[in-house]
Structure formats: C-alpha cells, structure tokens
Amino acid sequence: MITWLLSxxxxxxxxxxxxxxxxxxxxxxxxxxAMPADRYVYAHQLIGRRWDPTMPIIVLTSTAIDVVLAFLADSRKPLFVAGAVLLLAVSVVSHFCNVPINRVVKKLDPERIPAGWRDPRPLWRRFHLLRTFLAVLAVVVNAAAVVPA
Known part of the structure; x- marks a missing residue:
C-alpha cells in the first residue's frame, strides 16, 4: 500500500x-x-513571487520519494533512481543557473534600467529549457517505473 501511495x-x-x-x-x-526591458522586469518580479518555496519543495519532495521507491522497488529500481537523478538535475539547474538570474532581476527598478544592462532573458531561456527537458524526462521515467508492463 505504501509503495502505491508513494508511486x-x-x-x-x-x-x-x-x-x-x-x-x-x-x-x-x-x-x-517579447516585452520591452522595463515591462519584462516588472512582469518577472510579479510572476516570480510565488515560485519560492513552492516549486523547490515539490521538486525535492518528488526526488526524495523517488529515492525511497528505489529502495522499495525490485526490478524497477533503476527507473526510480533515474527519476531521482533527473529531478535532482532540475533542482541543480534551477538553483545554480535560473535563481541567480532571478535575484538580479528582482533587485532592478523597472523604471530605471541601467545603461548597458545585459538582458538575461536568452541565458535564462536556455537554462529553463534544459530544466524543462529534464523534468519532462523525469515524469516519463517515473511513469515507466510506476505503470505495470
């Protein structure tokens, strides 16, 4: 029963x-x-208010559940380990790549974008697409581990 609930x-x-x-x-x-810099900064600040701590909690809790399931599983152990590794990678990319960019944008005044400001959106986008790919792969791997063959 516990394995089913965790799954x-x-x-x-x-x-x-x-x-x-x-x-x-x-x-x-x-x-x-698509937004001009000032609107982007304002929108980014509004959108980002509720992500922390919600998303890190969901990612890390799911990672921990995958680890527990890896210990409880028999032949599906490699899939749960892979799910945990992929979710941990999502967390690493978020914490070390996207979050530092978010912190810089949060400190900006949308009405006073500094001269020579380096737009972080292209870099943020690359990191975000990487973690999105990892997350989609994680749910596919977890589904493969949970759904009976």
Whole structure:
C-alpha cells in the first residue's frame, strides 16, 4: 500500500513540475521575451513571487520519494533512481543557473534600467529549457517505473 501511495505521489509531483515548467516555456517565456526591458522586469518580479518555496519543495519532495521507491522497488529500481537523478538535475539547474538570474532581476527598478544592462532573458531561456527537458524526462521515467508492463 505504501509503495502505491508513494508511486501516485511521485507521479503527481513530477507531473506538476514538468507541467509548470512546460507551461512557462510554452507561454510565459515567449511573452516575457517579447516585452520591452522595463515591462519584462516588472512582469518577472510579479510572476516570480510565488515560485519560492513552492516549486523547490515539490521538486525535492518528488526526488526524495523517488529515492525511497528505489529502495522499495525490485526490478524497477533503476527507473526510480533515474527519476531521482533527473529531478535532482532540475533542482541543480534551477538553483545554480535560473535563481541567480532571478535575484538580479528582482533587485532592478523597472523604471530605471541601467545603461548597458545585459538582458538575461536568452541565458535564462536556455537554462529553463534544459530544466524543462529534464523534468519532462523525469515524469516519463517515473511513469515507466510506476505503470505495470
């Protein structure tokens, strides 16, 4: 019973992570890229208010559940390990690549963009697409681990 509950939880968690990141990549990011710098900074600051700590908690909890399932699983152990590694990679990319950019943007005054400002959107986009790919792969791997053959 516990394995079933954890399996549902890891699918829900990794699915939410993949879905949120996919939605941002598909809709939010193109909108932010199309904006002038001042509107981008303002919108980025508004959109980013609720991500922390919600998304890190979901990603790390799902990672931990994958680790527990790896210990409980028999032949599916490699899939749960792969799911955990992929979700951990999502967390690493977020924490070390996207979050530092977010912190810089949060400190900007949208009405006073400094001269020579380096637009972080292209770099942020690359990192975001990487973590989105990893998250989608994680939910696919978790689904393969949970769904009986």
């Amino acid at each position: 549902v939880a890891v699918l829900a968690g990794s699915g939410v992570v993949a879905g949120v990141l996919f939605a941002v990549a598909l809709s939010v990011l193109p909108a932010l890229i």
